[in-house]
Amino acid sequence: MSLRLIPDLLWLDGRFVAGQGVEYDTATGRIVRIAPEAELAAKAVRLRERALMPGLINVHSHAFQRLIRGRTQWRGSEPASDFWSWRDAMYAALQQLSPDDIYAASRLCFIEMLRSGITTVGEFHYLHNDPDGKPYANRAELALRVVAAANDAGIRIVLLNSAYATGGVREPLRPEQRRFETPDIASFLTTTESLRAQLTSGTATVGLAPHSVRAVPRSWLEELAVYARDEGLVLHTHVSEQQGEVDACKRAYGRRPVELLEDSGVLSPTFTGVHCTHITAEEVVLLRTSGATVAACPGTERDLGDGILSASALVQAGVPIALGTDSQTVIDLWEEMRLVEYHERLRSERRALLTTRVGDRHEVAPALIDMGTVAGARSLGLDAGRLSAGSVADFVAIDLGHIALAGYTVDTLPACLALSAPAAVVTDVWVGGVQRVADSVHADEETAMQAFAGVLAAK
Numbered sequence: 001m002s003l004r005l006i007p008d009l010l011w012l013d014g015r016f017v018a019g020q021g022v023e024y025d026t027a028t029g030r031i032v033r034i035a036p037e038a039e040l041a042a043k044a045v046r047l048r049e050r051a052l053m054p055g056l057i058n059v060h061s062h063a064f065q066r067l068i069r070g071r072t073q074w075r076g077s078e079p080a081s082d083f084w085s086w087r088d089a090m091y092a093a094l095q096q097l098s099p100d101d102i103y104a105a106s107r108l109c110f111i112e113m114l115r116s117g118i119t120t121v122g123e124f125h126y127l128h129n130d131p132d133g134k135p136y137a138n139r140a141e142l143a144l145r146v147v148a149a150a151n152d153a154g155i156r157i158v159l160l161n162s163a164y165a166t167g168g169v170r171e172p173l174r175p176e177q178r179r180f181e182t183p184d185i186a187s188f189l190t191t192t193e194s195l196r197a198q199l200t201s202g203t204a205t206v207g208l209a210p211h212s213v214r215a216v217p218r219s220w221l222e223e224l225a226v227y228a229r230d231e232g233l234v235l236h237t238h239v240s241e242q243q244g245e246v247d248a249c250k251r252a253y254g255r256r257p258v259e260l261l262e263d264s265g266v267l268s269p270t271f272t273g274v275h276c277t278h279i280t281a282e283e284v285v286l287l288r289t290s291g292a293t294v295a296a297c298p299g300t301e302r303d304l305g306d307g308i309l310s311a312s313a314l315v316q317a318g319v320p321i322a323l324g325t326d327s328q329t330v331i332d333l334w335e336e337m338r339l340v341e342y343h344e345r346l347r348s349e350r351r352a353l354l355t356t357r358v359g360d361r362h363e364v365a366p367a368l369i370d371m372g373t374v375a376g377a378r379s380l381g382l383d384a385g386r387l388s389a390g391s392v393a394d395f396v397a398i399d400l401g402h403i404a405l406a407g408y409t410v411d412t413l414p415a416c417l418a419l420s421a422p423a424a425v426v427t428d429v430w431v432g433g434v435q436r437v438a439d440s441v442h443a444d445e446e447t448a449m450q451a452f453a454g455v456l457a458a459k
């Protein structure tokens with residue numbers, strides 16, 4: 001069946017336009033055409049006082065980390081808190097989580113994402129084993145629970161199955177990392193294949209994620225890069241989030257992380273480096289030459305004190321930047337968009353740095369919105385991020401009557417959204433042509449919140 005929506009404004013080719021609507025097919029979950037209002041008027045649903053945009057694409061998430069929101073914002077008597085002490089707290093929180101707990105935390109997290117306008121999540125999944133570190137009878141048990149949570153919430157998911165073998169560069173796993181272990185590459189790939197065979201919903205696919213140069217040996221990077229290329233899968237890796245990781249990589253391999261990935265055959269147009277907060281100008285060139293994408297997670301990076309992404313250098317070089325909510329400190333991709341730009345302003349003491357040419361102006365908002373849509377789709381290998389024929393029917397409606405948008409014009413609306421408005425301006429969300437959020441409510445959010453509270457109460 002085909003359905004038609006006619007909003008007041010539609011996001012097309014980097015700007016809002018009036019007088020256009022979208023027709024989509026509920027059987028395929030894809031957009032059939034974008035056409036003038038007059039052609040679609042018969043049987044169309046009119047979205048009054050609404051703008052329609054492609055759904056936002058969150059390329060880097062660890063859903064279970066939603067459980068520690070608000071619980072790591074303090075320190076004890078130690079002189080300093082940093083990424084590594086946060087990581088210890090995160091490890092402690094996950095030790096006893098059951099498959100049901102993982103499902104409940106993930107479902108709540110994904111519903112919160114949908115409510116903010118995120119229609120796709122790239123879930124970087126590295127929690128594989130039971131609390132004793134033993135594989136479940138189905139080695140993909142926890143991955144399947146996360147996917148079930150995504151399917152039930154109604155969000156599109158790319159399950160980025162993570163390989164994790166070492167506790168640091170060439171170091172044994174620590175006891176608290178036993179739930180992440182993928183002991184050998186053959187069983188990891190067997191599990192990945194089984195996972196691919198078990199995902200049949202049409203809104204769930206699989207990618208590969210060697211966790212980082214800290215967590216897998218070089219030989220794994222090489223083998224996984226070949227497998228991903230042969231199978232046509234995207235490949236994501238945490239890269240240079242902390243200076244300590246760069247130093248350890250240099251000590252072990254005589255190379256920085258991006259250089260090691262290049263030497264291992266990992267860099268390619270289907271590769272996404274997550275964070276890249278500590279990279280050199282030479283590494284920017286390697287990323288650019290390979291056609292790779294960088295996933296920025298500035299909400300998490302500011303929370304963890306990771307450092308500031310060299311976004312201007314990446315944009316000037318032509319490296320696409322996609323966005324992720326990562327540790328879920330904040331679930332708001334609009335916020336992630338503006339932080340990439342704002343962090344650069346704070347560093348450079350200048351304004352309007354990450355821009356797209358529109359007429360005789362260099363506009364910030366279209367560049368930021370592209371990060372949350374087009375670049376995200378590229379990173380996850382999806383026909384998404386655009387309202388165009390053949391793309392998935394993933395879109396969000398914006399409340400043009402919201403007080404945060406008062407005074408907008410068709411020309412200022414992109415900047416109001418990308419740089420100012422709260423995610424609460426999103427009222428309605430469709431994924432694959434199915435409406436999942438209506439009038440700012442997801443049908444399952446109350447039950448999901450109760451189940452989530454139950455997980456925390458039991459710990």
Ligand SMILES: [Zn+2]
Nearest residue numbers: 062124238326
């Ligand atoms: Zn991460």
